[in-house]
Amino acid sequence: MKKILVCSIVLTLVLCTSSCNKWLELKPQDGITGGDFWKTKEQVQAAVTGIYASLLKDPLVNNLFVWGELRADMIAATTRTTIDEQNLMTTNILSSNGYTNWGIVYSTINYCNTVIKFAPQVLKSDPTLSQDELDAYMAEAYGIRGLMYFYLLRVFGEVPLKLDPSSSDKDIERIAKSSKDEVSRQIISDLDFADKHAFITYGSTAKDKGRITKYTVNAMQADVYLWMEDYQKALDACDKLVNSGKFGLITESSQSRWFSILYYLQNSNESIFEIQFDKQRLNPFYNMFGASTRRFEVNPVVMDEIYTVNIENPSLYDFRGNGASVNSSINVVWKYAGANGGQGDLEGRSIDDYTSHWIVYRYADILLMKAEALTWLGKGAEALSLVKTIRARAHALAATEQNPDPEDQEGISDYILSERAREFAFEGKRWFDVLRHAKRNNYSTSAFNRMLDIVVVNAPGNSQQAVRNKYRDFNSHYLPVNADELTRGGGLLEQNPFYK
Incomplete structure (x- = not known):
């Protein structure tokens, strides 16, 4: 245990205090991919701990909040809001904006790639590491990699798929972006592996809530399938959590x-x-x-x-x-x-x-994702019942209640979008929810008009029409590739067409 602790602390400190500035932030710290490191089960555990440590590294969570909230309608600027943040809120987005830098996400992806590639070789050197234990550690790496690519997909659309670790400057190759469909398929592949091999429990509440379990993977699968408009698979994933009996809504009279x-x-x-x-x-x-x-x-x-x-x-x-x-x-x-x-x-x-x-996920999210899937599977009455459950727990006011016809899919979907705003305020979900609803069926639903109403909330009155016109170009819904990445990309990276 002392050895595990020392390895974990050392790697965590390295990950949390180092500064990465290479193309795509791909280079892990010296030694983590070296032959001397991958010898023991404890080192595998330390490397997985390092993946979680990278999630705490600035500015990852800061960016997850900004990406998920600032382009929507629930946040307002102050005198301390940065220029880059103000420009996101008012749709004045350039490729020089600091929030178009995806490096911090690729840094975590590379730690996942490193575990995925090198951890299996420990089976040969440490007989105390079983195949099941290795697969469980790998599931955590696959799960977090899938989650990170899901964020990139929703923020940037097309992104480079980097699936191998880079252990030195020579290994940092320049790669082109993959299509949204290719990225989506990779995310599903990662989550399928994680679903098959992740543990149900690690034996304590803190570990079960802070590490990737099978239920975490199911929540991610539901979210990804909703994004892909595969509603039956989204429903199936939600039901794995619902039927587990392991989670419930916090209901308190106070x-x-x-x-x-x-x-x-x-x-x-x-x-x-x-x-x-x-x-x-x-x-x-x-x-x-x-x-x-x-x-x-x-x-x-x-x-x-x-x-x-x-x-x-x-x-x-x-x-x-x-x-x-x-x-x-x-x-x-x-x-x-x-x-x-x-x-x-x-x-x-x-x-x-x-x-x-x-x-990242809680049970209320599962119920509302299930309601959304049910809506588009033609089961509106069941969807509305779940929304009612969420509202009853929250003591929601009658003024915010809607009564769409159970056959009115767009009406119910709009109600769910409103309820998600109330339930997950400032939890980094609002913009992604608005975009998911708007793009459904190739932007053919009324939710796209609702998006146009939402994106002008923070725009000055004299520029609101210009903002609406920008958002009529679907490419504008995703951020540009950062200018520095384009320069370092060796000509292989192409800019989002809206920002050319």
């Missing part, structure tokens, strides 16, 4: 208690996978949402239209709104900045208490 369990204590029964920050590795949210330094605040549309307020009876309120997702008195994103929740006196976190996890 909003403060509900907030504490889900967003402060975390790793709850509702949680499926969370990126685990702690006192030793704080999250990036202090500068993003802290009271005196915040770069982002809550857009007024969130309380005015998404949650709403019952003026006649203030004792009725959506648990997910003020006092949970939002502190409306100071307009702060409260999920990450708050030390407590509820309708009483709210206390913010101290600077050294920014330990809240980044929730």
